[in-house]
Amino acid sequence: MDTINKNEEKRGSGIQRAILVGIELSESISYYMEELAGLAQAAGIEVAGELIQNRDRLDSATYLGSGKTDELAQLCMDMEADLVIFNDELSGMQLRNLEDRLGVKVIDRTILILDIFAARATSKEGKLQVELAQLQYRLPRLTGFGNALSRLGGGIGTRGPGEKQLETDRRHIKRKMQEIRRELEEAGNNRKIKRSQREKSGIPMAALVGYTNSGKSAIMNRFLKDSFKEEKAVDEKDMLFATLDTSHRSIKLDTNHEFILIDTVGFVSNLPHTLIKAFMATLEEVNYADLLLHVVDASYEDNDFHTMVTDQVLREIGAGEKEKIMIYNKMDLLGESEKAGYEGSDTICFSARSGENMDILISMIKEKLFGGRIKATLLIPYDRGDIYSYLHDRYKIENIKYGEKGTCLEALMSLEDYQRLENYRI
Ligand SMILES: Nc1nc2c(ncn2[C@@H]2O[C@H](COP(=O)(O)OP(=O)(O)OP(=O)(O)O)[C@@H](O)[C@H]2O)c(=O)[nH]1
Ligand SMILES: [Mg+2]
Numbered sequence: 001m002d003t004i005n006k007n008e009e010k011r012g013s014g015i016q017r018a019i020l021v022g023i024e025l026s027e028s029i030s031y032y033m034e035e036l037a038g039l040a041q042a043a044g045i046e047v048a049g050e051l052i053q054n055r056d057r058l059d060s061a062t063y064l065g066s067g068k069t070d071e072l073a074q075l076c077m078d079m080e081a082d083l084v085i086f087n088d089e090l091s092g093m094q095l096r097n098l099e100d101r102l103g104v105k106v107i108d109r110t111i112l113i114l115d116i117f118a119a120r121a122t123s124k125e126g127k128l129q130v131e132l133a134q135l136q137y138r139l140p141r142l143t144g145f146g147n148a149l150s151r152l153g154g155g156i157g158t159r160g161p162g163e164k165q166l167e168t169d170r171r172h173i174k175r176k177m178q179e180i181r182r183e184l185e186e187a188g189n190n191r192k193i194k195r196s197q198r199e200k201s202g203i204p205m206a207a208l209v210g211y212t213n214s215g216k217s218a219i220m221n222r223f224l225k226d227s228f229k230e231e232k233a234v235d236e237k238d239m240l241f242a243t244l245d246t247s248h249r250s251i252k253l254d255t256n257h258e259f260i261l262i263d264t265v266g267f268v269s270n271l272p273h274t275l276i277k278a279f280m281a282t283l284e285e286v287n288y289a290d291l292l293l294h295v296v297d298a299s300y301e302d303n304d305f306h307t308m309v310t311d312q313v314l315r316e317i318g319a320g321e322k323e324k325i326m327i328y329n330k331m332d333l334l335g336e337s338e339k340a341g342y343e344g345s346d347t348i349c350f351s352a353r354s355g356e357n358m359d360i361l362i363s364m365i366k367e368k369l370f371g372g373r374i375k376a377t378l379l380i381p382y383d384r385g386d387i388y389s390y391l392h393d394r395y396k397i398e399n400i401k402y403g404e405k406g407t408c409l410e411a412l413m414s415l416e417d418y419q420r421l422e423n424y425r426i
Pocket of ligand 1: 210211212213214215216217218219235236237238239240241242243244264265266267329330331332333350351352353354
């Protein structure tokens with residue numbers, strides 16, 4: 001009880017101090033622990049210590065072995081920690097048992113990520129998606145959470161649906177989830193309308209995807225800067241999950257080539273499944289893109305791992321087979337000798353900061369997005385409304401003029417249509 005009171009006092013100062021805990025099963029866990037520390041930092045938590053246990057199986061009641069749990073309790077006291085963060089997802093029972101044994105609040109990687117998302121979401125849809133993911137996580141853990149919340153106050157892991165919500169029964173939560181799903185569906189319909197408008201415009205789309213903090217938003221801003229649209233810049237920050245909502249910007253490469261660039265939410269290892277599911281609708285946008293720009297932070301030594309995680313999430317959302325350009329970003333931070341090894345087809349060494357190789361990136365995008373498209377100027381006789389509406393449905397029609405012999409127009413079209421309409425070309 002003493003520990004709890006002491007920690008309640010400290011909580012008054014605002015900043016939570018956490019011990020990070022991981023279990024090393026077969027593969028090395030150091031990377032995940034480093035990332036967990038980054039996530040904690042992103043949530044405004046101070047990391048006070050770390051505890052790793054080597055075991056070949058997990059304890060179903062407390063996750064850690066009994067001796068290690070005692071060691072953790074001591075470490076919490078020594079380090080004056082008021083929070084313990086586990087690298088893996090815990091069950092409701094494990095959370096409850098651990099809190100009883102440790103006397104401090106216990107959360108896992110999933111709650112931490114959900115909490116960061118809850119604090120960062122700005123759009124109505126983003127907030128709903130996070131809330132849905134939180135409820136999904138909490139539903140099978142109601143008892144564990146009820147206990148935790150009645151004893152310990154606010155702080156990490158308690159933002160979002162709110163305490164009251166959690167005290168209500170399962171049915172109430174399920175009803176709430178249904179409500180959110182309905183609202184999300186509506187938002188999804190709006191997005192569909194916008195998407196079909198964009199598709200109809202015939203303007204191709206490219207989506208920036210990749211690990212969080214790799215520089216997706218910075219690349220978006222580089223394109224905006226180069227096309228004198230700096231006022232449309234998106235947020236770019238040195239923190240995990242800076243971007244949560246997708247943004248679309250139209251980028252004009254030159255008079256004949258315009259495309260829509262989409263900035264998306266970043267990925268992280270062990271992205272909670274509830275979150276992937278909740279964000280599926282937003283990430284669906286990626287599926288409608290004609291091209292993926294997979295951004296990798298080349299200055300990060302273990303970037304192969306980031307690439308692997310990103311590829312895995314892309315496969316999960318059904319975009320694994322999409323046409324792709326690999327952008328190895330932040331090359332300004334690398335020495336000449338370190339740049340070797342990034343060559344390959346559809347691969348580019350890049351720097352959003354210096355703009356290095358921007359011209360090559362543009363020509364790669366042009367080739368991929370417009371390679372099969374060609375600009376035609378047509379004269380459609382007035383009695384061929386069918387051709388006009390065919391074109392109107394598929395392409396963005398420009399420079400329409402109504403002359404004596406018919407409608408004169410311009411459109412960027414497929415080679416097939418270009419050839420088929422040979423008789424109408426002028
Ligand atoms: N040195 C250097 N820094 C870069 C470069 N590109 C991006 N950064 C920095 O890296 C950090 C992350 O960049 P963002 O563009 O916000 O990353 P992101 O991929 O959008 O991240 P999330 O939105 O969290 O997924 C920022 O501090 C950028 O200024 C680059 O080419 N060179
Ligand atoms: Mg971003």
